[in-house]
């Protein structure tokens with residue numbers, strides 16, 4: 177089929193965005209992987225697929241596929257690109273949009289100044305729901321968080337575990353730029369204590385309201401930014417007593433602003449979303 181798409185990014189985390197309301201989109205994991213391929217396809221970290229909702233009172237459903245072809249629960253930068261897409265395409269006249277994802281309903285909002293804020297819902301903090309297998313491990317309390325000792329390439333790495341609908345393992349590093357993202361990221365992503373694999377965050381605390389963050393993403397490798405990763409890192413930093421809301425998150429691809437008022441409340445994320453080009457591809 178000839179597939180129409182829009183290439184977009186949120187702070188450098190790049191996407192192929194597809195209107196599946198006006199196109200019949202049913203691809204295999206291999207086809208999603210081909211679309212994401214930066215040589216044989218369009219190239220992207222994730223594919224975002226906009227559909228009619230299956231729930232009353234919701235405006236859209238949107239599905240997320242990683243570059244490895246697997247469908248996943250949530251994408252923070254993708255939620256902002258989704259809002260930019262549906263408003264630019266005239267698929268809605270609303271500025272506050274309720275969208276259904278595999279992990280629940282989120283509420284992105286197009287601000288008057290063109291920025292986009294997303295209510296990402298409340299973080300999931302129980303290890304078994306991340307999911308993370310903590311059996312046999314002796315965690316250590318820091319603030320209201322529990323750090324877990326993970327054996328990563330023969331070294332013990334102390335991590336926080338948080339779910340934003342998708343799983344995150346966050347560690348604090350002295351310097352994000354020199355962090356062992358490419359050596360340790362894959363070992364953490366595929367660690368057996370994460371039955372659904374995991375996104376691995378490397379956070380440098382700059383001050384109580386600013387961090388630098390790199391993320392080795394599940395199913396995509398290191399991306400220039402990870403929205404849910406920024407949310408998870410800020411939640412972990414606040415719980416560890418290292419950060420105060422709001423927090424400016426500087427990523428390789430741009431800045432995100434994350435606010436969180438504590439357990440049971442939503443994480444609010446604000447950041448950019450840019451359309452780069454329109455295209456068609458035979459797939």
Ligand SMILES: N[C@H](CCC[C@H](N)C(=O)O)C(=O)O
Pocket residue numbers: 189221222240242248249250251252253254342343375393394395396399401402403404405
């Ligand atoms: N790699 C993630 C999905 C994309 C998340 C990221 N691009 C974001 O902006 O949140 C996962 O497998 O859970």
